[in-house]
Amino acid sequence: MKDLINIWLWVVTTLLNNEAKKMYNLSAVSWQKDKDVKQAAYKSTRNKWQRRWEISERSRDHYEKIPTTKHSIMYDFPTKRHFSIFAQLRTGYTELNYYKNRVGQTNAIESCNCGAPEMPHHFLLECPCYENEREDMLHQISKEVGVRNLNLATMLTRLDGENTEETKA
Known part of the structure; x- marks a missing residue:
């Protein structure tokens, strides 16, 4: 049992x-x-x-800079503030005088203090008014990520190997 x-x-x-x-x-x-x-x-x-x-017929200027929806660009940046600044520079919708003039802000002049049109490329890489800040920025970028040859595309795209032309050390 x-x-x-x-x-x-x-x-x-x-x-x-x-x-x-x-x-x-x-x-x-x-x-x-x-x-x-x-x-x-x-x-x-x-x-x-x-x-x-x-x-889409709209936002072709955005499409030229960011043609794919594949990646989220949010993850490239440590804070919302950094993301916001880079998004503005990528698209051209910034507080720079060229954009302010383009959207019709009456008190805005198109040129920078040095006389050239104040656009992201000029602001980041050419303007003599920001030479010291640019040198500090380039030194910091070189130290942090090893990028030596810098251009606007390098600065405003992802640093994960896609859509970049930078030369790493």
């Missing part, structure tokens, strides 16, 4: 364990399916966004 009870307990335990395993596997499959659905929806949305971005 004791053997019969032990066998019965073993069978019940085995069945319960098998049932528990099935339930666990089903929940894992269900979770995996949910994950797959979310990933598919994300990819579909990204592709739709990219197609709309490519065929």
Whole structure:
């Protein structure tokens, strides 16, 4: 009788364990399916966004600078403030005089203090008024990431190897 009870307990335990395993596997499959659905929806949305971005008649000046929706540029920068500044410089929508004049701010003059049009390229790389600050910036960038040959594309794009032309040390 004791053997019969032990066998019965073993069978019940085995069945319960098998049932528990099935339930666990089903929940894992269900979770995996949910994950797959979310990933598919994300990819579909990204592709739709990219197609709309490519065929849109609006914001062509933005498209020339950032032609892909593939990457989020937010992760390149440590703070929201840094992201905001770089986004402004990337798009040209800045507090620089050239943009202020372009959007019709009446008190804005187009040129920099040195007389050249105050655009991001001039502001970052050419203006003699900011020579000392530029040298400090170039030194800091070279020290931090090893970039030696600097141009506007290098400064305003990702530093993960995509869409960059920089030469690293």
